[in-house]
Amino acid sequence: MARLRFPAIDPSHLSKLVGVVAAMVVVVLLNVVAARRFTRWDMTANKRYSLSPATTQTLHDLPDAVQIWVLLGSADPLEQSVKQLLVAYQAETTKLDIHTIDPDRDTVALEDIRTSPTPWWSSRTASVTGSSPPPTWWRWPPPTTRR
Amino acid sequence: MRSFWPIYKRELFAFFVTPLAWVLISVFLLVQGMHFFLLVDHFANMGAAASDQTPIQAFFGNTILLYLVLFLLVPPMTMRLFAEERRSGTIESLMTAPVSSWSVVLAKYASVLTTYVAMWAPTVFYLVILSRSGEVDWGVAASAYLGVFLVGAGYLSLGLLMSALTTSAVMTSARNWLVVLGLFILGVGEFVTREGTLMHDICSHVSVWAHMNDFASGIVDSRRLVFYGSCVVLPLFATVRAVDAWRWG
Numbered sequence: 001m002a003r004l005r006f007p008a009i010d011p012s013h014l015s016k017l018v019g020v021v022a023a024m025v026v027v028v029l030l031n032v033v034a035a036r037r038f039t040r041w042d043m044t045a046n047k048r049y050s051l052s053p054a055t056t057q058t059l060h061d062l063p064d065a066v067q068i069w070v071l072l073g074s075a076d077p078l079e080q081s082v083k084q085l086l087v088a089y090q091a092e093t094t095k096l097d098i099h100t101i102d103p104d105r106d107t108v109a110l111e112d113i114r115t116s117p118t119p120w121w122s123s124r125t126a127s128v129t130g131s132s133p134p135p136t137w138w139r140w141p142p143p144t145t146r147r
Numbered sequence: 148m149r150s151f152w153p154i155y156k157r158e159l160f161a162f163f164v165t166p167l168a169w170v171l172i173s174v175f176l177l178v179q180g181m182h183f184f185l186l187v188d189h190f191a192n193m194g195a196a197a198s199d200q201t202p203i204q205a206f207f208g209n210t211i212l213l214y215l216v217l218f219l220l221v222p223p224m225t226m227r228l229f230a231e232e233r234r235s236g237t238i239e240s241l242m243t244a245p246v247s248s249w250s251v252v253l254a255k256y257a258s259v260l261t262t263y264v265a266m267w268a269p270t271v272f273y274l275v276i277l278s279r280s281g282e283v284d285w286g287v288a289a290s291a292y293l294g295v296f297l298v299g300a301g302y303l304s305l306g307l308l309m310s311a312l313t314t315s316a317v318m319t320s321a322r323n324w325l326v327v328l329g330l331f332i333l334g335v336g337e338f339v340t341r342e343g344t345l346m347h348d349i350c351s352h353v354s355v356w357a358h359m360n361d362f363a364s365g366i367v368d369s370r371r372l373v374f375y376g377s378c379v380v381l382p383l384f385a386t387v388r389a390v391d392a393w394r395w396g
Contacts, residue, residue, distance in 0.1 A: 016392055020385050027377040034373035035352055043286035044365040084366075091368075100342045109341070 040091045051088055059092040067097050069113070073104040150246035151254050158228075158258035167227075168262065171220055175266050182212045183273045202277060203284065207291040208363030214355065217302060218327055222320035224262065225306025228255045229390075230319045248390040252383060256307055263299045267292070287365035294362025297371065298355060301378030302327055308382035311389040331355055 042050045051059075068086065072079050083100075090096050101109045162168045186205050207213060232238040241251060271292075277283050309322045334354030340347040351357060358371050 016388050020388055023381060023384050027381050031352065031370075031373055031377060034370050035348070038368060038370045040369070041367040042365065043290040043367060045284045045286055049364070049366055084364075106341065 036094060038091055040088060049084060049088060051092065055089075056092050059089055059096075062093055062095045065095050065097055068099070070098065070100045071103050071110070072100070074102050075104070148247075148250050150244070151250045151257075154241075154246070154251060154254035155258050158255055159261060162258065162262055167223065171223060172266050175216060175220055176269060178212070178216055179270055179273075182206070182210075183270075187277075201284065201287070202281075203274070203287050203291055204363045206273070206363070207295065208360040213295075213359065214331060217298065218324065218331075220266070221299065221302045221306055221327065222323040224259055225303055225310050225323060226316040226319040227310070228259065228307055229310040230313055230316045233314045233393075234316070242390075242394050248387050248394060252307070252311075252386050252390060256304065256383060259303050259307070260300060263303060264296070267295060267299075284365065287363070290365050290367050291363045293367065294359050294371075297362075297375035298359065301375045304379045304382040308386045308389070311386045 040049070042048065070082065070086070072082060086096075086098050090098065101113070103110050183206065186202055190202050190205075229238070232241070274283050274288055305326050306319075306323045309326065310319045313319050313322065330353060333350055334356055336350035337347065337354045337357060340350055352370070352374065358368075358374075361368055361371065
């Protein structure tokens with residue numbers, strides 16, 4: 001049986017590789033941190049993607065984590081603007097946890113939330129385009145637990 | 148760093164005396180001009196019924212043409228930097244001269260980046276033409292050009308690294324195409340993978356397509372700056388180590 005042989009690594013090459021690998025690790029960590037805390041600058045003349053001061057204040061004052069479920073098809077004309085809006089929210093706070101489900105394509109995920117044991121969304125869903133969400137829609141887990 | 152300017156000037160000169168530079172720039176401007184013509188034609192026919200997209204947005208984002216041009220142009224631009232000189236042996240005189248590896252790498256990188264900027268500069272005239280008949284949001288234009296500059300800077304830096312790793316120009320551009328296309332396809336994974344998974348997060352972080360869409364709509368995101376900053380710095384650092392490796396043995 002033939003023995004599998006690996007090429008020997010020259011120790012002088014090893015020391016050079018260590019520097020490059022260390023730099024790669026630092027860069028990956030830096031990107032992970034940057035992906036979590038980021039800022040967006042709006043360069044449009046009419047400030048199309050900027051949030052109003054009231055919205056930013058609300059986002060800064062969020063007491064605890066908020067779950068947002070977006071059920072929106074990719075063919076929906078609102079899809080892009082809703083996504084941009086949610087990313088703009090995420091730039092202000094790290095407390096948002098956004099789940100996007102495309103009900104037309106990802107039927108499995110749709111079934112998952114439809115059949116999950118506590119139908120919390122039935123009473124607490126904040127429709128993105130709706131007029132007035134119920135006052136405690138951001139509470140997660142919901143204050144009353146059902147058994 | 149005193150040796151930076153002489154090497155930089157020599158590299159720039161060497162690129163522009165060859166027909167390669169002029170062929171690349173002509174092809175680039177021809178393709179971009181056709182792209183611009185098609186867009187203007189499209190928007191003129193659509194009239195007021197046009198979508199919420201502006202022509203600048205359509206020129207820089209949401210289009211495959213931008214990436215096709217980048218994929219076709221960047222590998223040939225970087226292929227000669229180190230590979231050609233190592234094959235022909237002229238690298239010997241540079242490597243034995245009292246210059247630091249950093250200044251050699253930075254000078255070569257700066258020269259190719261200057262060429263890239265010079266290639267894109269004439270396209271500003273398209274916007275000037277647009278502004279004569281309509282309104283152009285110069286803030287959005289600035290952020291779109293920033294995006295183009297950052298993507299190009301990242302690709303050129305990767306190309307420089309590939310050039311330092313082989314002695315054959317053809318192999319360099321082949322590898323460069325592989326890396327750049329690989330990055331692009333990984334980014335396309337953003338639309339395929341399920342949201343909320345780690346893979347989706349990675350894909351959307353490196354997705355050039357989504358980045359250019361943001362830049363073209365006038366959004367400058369600090370995540371993109373960090374990503375392209377690392378795309379420039381890391382390959383440059385690795386290139387310096389590679390140059391050191393074949394310089395000092």
